[in-house]
Amino acid sequence: MRWVGWEYGVVAGAFPEERVAWPVAHQRWHTFTFLHWAYDPADVQRLLPADFVVHTHDGLAWVGLTPFVLADFHPPGLPAIPGLSTFPETNLRTYVLNRNGVDGLWFFSLEADELATVLGARTLLQVPYQWAAMTVEANSRITYRSRRRWSPAAGHDIVVIPGAPLTGEELIERDHFLTGRWRAFTKIAGCVVTVPVEHQPWPLWSARVDQIDQDLLIAAGLPEPQGDPLAHYSPGVDARLGLPRWSGVNTRR
Incomplete structure (x- = not known):
């Protein structure tokens, strides 16, 4: 795979932990904003399935709201379908560890302006x-x-002003913690399923939130966030999603 995005400056986050040798989908995520709020871990833990614990940084849980454009979605060997393969999306996520200590993303909700994708993901992967x-x-x-x-x-109105690409000296451990994730967890028939993802490390820019009005966090059962979110912007990455893998974890809820 040819990585793209290096022209945007220094990249953040670790490289993928494993190659996705047999992708089930290719897609590009661009015009991507990360907004993060710190939470008491207990407020997040109570919303997680059993056998997961919230992954904390400096004793805090983090909840991310990530609006972006998902583009050129297509299975391997097939072209993208005009009118169906590119659409806006917003994810509400947190960071978790499974019972083996493996980290990943847990999604509270995923908003998308493409009905076929919504119905397919809800039916096949039981993703919200x-x-x-x-x-x-x-x-x-x-x-x-x-x-x-x-x-x-529920929804949001968000205005973000991107700044400049962040240099290696400007990036801190927290930036890597919030962006360098290589799998997402879901649950199917009561068992946890892992969806691996591969892409180049995120090229991160500074960003300023000019306006934000959202109620997605409250809709997910979280307390009202306190203060302004931590903001990053990225021009985007090319992603490969791997075949979902059963982990054998019984979530019970």
Whole structure:
């Protein structure tokens, strides 16, 4: 695979822990903003399935809201389908460890403006996708708007102003913790399933939140976040999603 994105400056996060030799999907994530709030670990832990513990950094749990554009989605060997393969998406996620101490992402919700993707992911992977009306407008300011088409209503209006690419000296351990993740967990029929992902490390830019109005965190059962979020911007990465793997963990809920 040819990595792209190096022209955007110093990249953050570790390299993928393993190659995805047999991808089931290719996609590009671009115009990507990371917004993170720190939480008391207990507030996040109570929302997680059994056999997972919240992965903390400096004693804090972190919840991320990540609006972006998912582009050129296609299975290996097939072209992207115009009108279906590119759409806005927003994920609400946290960071967890399974019972073997392996880290990954846990999604509280995923908003997407593509009904086929929403229905497919909900049916096949039991991932909590929500169908939403979404737009992304990108110039010197990036505006992300989303509102669920299904009940319960929730959404966001976010305006972010990207800054400059971050240098290696400017990146800190927390930046790597929040971005360098190479698997997501879901659960199917009561068992935890791991979805591996491979992409180049994130090229990270500084960013400033000019406006934010969102209720997705409360809709997920989290307390109202305190203070302004920690913000990063990325022009994007090319991703390969691997075949889901059963871990044998019985979540019981």
